[in-house]
Amino acid sequence: MSKRKRPDSAAPAHGLTEHEKTIYDLIKSKQDMGIFSQDIRRETKLLPNMVTKSLKSLLAKNLIKEVQNVQHKGRKHYMASDFEPSAEITGGSWYHEGALDKTFIDLVRKTCLSYISSLKIATVEMIYDAIKRSKLFHVECSQEQIAEILRTLELDNQIVEFRSTGCGEFASIPILRVCYKIAKKPGSGKEPKVSPMASIPCGVCPRIGYCSPDGIINPITCEYYNKFLDF
Amino acid sequence: MTTQWGIKYAVHIISTHFGDLAARVCECLLRRGPLSKHNIVRFAETPLKQVHVCLLLLIQQNIVQAYIVEDTGGMDDVVKQTTQYMVLFDNIIHRTRFPKFMTVVAQELDKGCTELFQSLLQHGRLTVEKMIQIQESSYGEESVRENLAKLVHAHFVERCPAVEPLLVPPSEEELAAKKRSRSAKVAAEPDIMERVIDAAAPMESKRFLIIRDDITIDSEMADDGSANVGEKRKRSFLASNSELGIKEEVLWRANYEEFLHRFKHNACVEDVRQRVDDSAAIALSAMLESSRRMESKVKSRTSVPVPINAIYEEVMKDEAGRSMTLDDLREYLEHLKCDRGANDSYSIDLKSILELAQNEEVESIVLKRYGEDSHRIFRLLSKADHLLETSKISKMVFVDQKETPNILYKLWKDKYLHMEKVTVVGSQQCEFLLWKVNKSALWKNILDDMYHASLNVSLRVVHEMEQGSELLSLPPEKREGPLLVKLERLRNIKRVLEESLRKLDDSMMLFHDF
Known part of the structure; x- marks a missing residue:
């Protein structure tokens, strides 16, 4: 047996019209994923003008906010003010205001490259620690983010991935740990082969x-x- | 199965070397597979006499192989034998590699051998007497025989295969084994090609054997009770004359396989030199050099195991390798992930080196053709070797979520990627697109594009030379001023196009022959 939920006196939905409440509840139920305006119409089965009017009113009362969905930039996406948009909506940590933050990515890439170059051979942890210590960026980068950057550098043939053998040049790195070296640069006499x-x-x-x-x-x-x- | 542009390129080569008639016969055989003489007449719409002449020429040039099949069907129990003609596509493409073969011979042997080898390439197949006759103005009989012995000893020249071997149908056991391993339909064509080549090939012991009096030796060997039934049967057919009236005699021809072995080894060594360093390349080169004589098929996955001492001996022959100790050599071989077997012998997985080189070739094309983002996406999918979803790809390569589907679609449209649609039905119907690199299909397309490109470059060379024919026919004293500039430009064009063709051929070998 389901029990009817008791109205919460502290809830901000107090003093809303019936339509506004229905829409607010629906938006809130979607949590950090939010909902697309046309889906609100479809799910509440309300008339378009009523939905638009209610949304305007909810926005004015700061109960909901409009967020940008990175996958559908033209669409109006709404979310309850209590939530922060999920990575799926924002595109993740590398996105800023709905667009890929290429300047920041380039900066992190260059920093990683310069650390690998100076360390000759480095693991993700070594680069992460070096970046953390340097406090170069205002925003903190996680180790996973550094690993993501290294993966793209490897895909661009700028660095080469190895597994440490624990001896020779890998002496400072535990055996079988993944590490990176700068790839042979064009102009060094051993240019990568062009087909x-x-x-x-x-x-x-x-x-x-x-x-x-x-x-x-x-x-x-x-x-x-x-x-x-x-x- | 030969690709469409492969056929067109092969036909172009034959047409340039031997004229349109031979090209028509070749095209007919390339498109329809092995045919009898009368079927060639029918399909190539060419008179019997001309087909006969063309086949003689193509057999002489090692482009066509004849074989006899036994047909046991029909009303009565009489076994009917028919001669079929099969075109050897690879041997047509090898014709463009003759200058490369010549360079190898010239580097290893003296001028006399090089000239003799050139005659063999030009004439296709020759008897010793014919060689002596061709070269008698410059060399005496004995020196021609000596030169031939050197060429044979280096495996640059081999005995020709039988003119018309009998193709024995595969035994029931063999058929059953094949059915178990793969579908009979898929195996059908390469199977017959391999079987014909095997049936025609001289015995391995005789392939590089020079004997003055071949007839005596042959008869001695025929009497030898140890020879198995198949070999005896093969020899009995060698004695008979062919449908075209070709007399069976001891003929010699260039051994293309030996050159392919060398080119394959060179490709691997150069790849290691680029990827690792010069010392590792020296170690690999020494290992492959000492194992080459023991290798049988060019396409073998691994090299033949060679004892470390034999490799070290070979390393010592190289000036740069003399500073290498035995321990250094061992270290390099282990760095190259060579397999250590019994008796301290080493072998290496050549296929994996070549696969890396193939990946690099295709990635380089993608980078130049589609740009950096596409190259990164392609490399991600190529390395992952499994299906990945659009948004996941976008996140992994830092390409805008809007832009990623466009790039993927473009690569898919040009057959660089394989795509699968997955529909999930829930409260809402969602469609996901999954992508991967289907290497076997893509490599085939890339090879076909290479044949297409080679044909285009060849046609352009012919066109440029035709355009400049007047210029080229000018006497030397008139070649001055603007005419000289134009002539120089024409030479440059020829040089650039021929160099492109040569390098393109290296890539074609990487994808087809190795």
């Missing part, structure tokens, strides 16, 4: 699928080849 395919027009041609010896797009009249062979 021969990527160095000719066909390898990067957006129209290669339409190209044939007898077609309108063909290697004889190809503009990309004309530019490639323009000495």
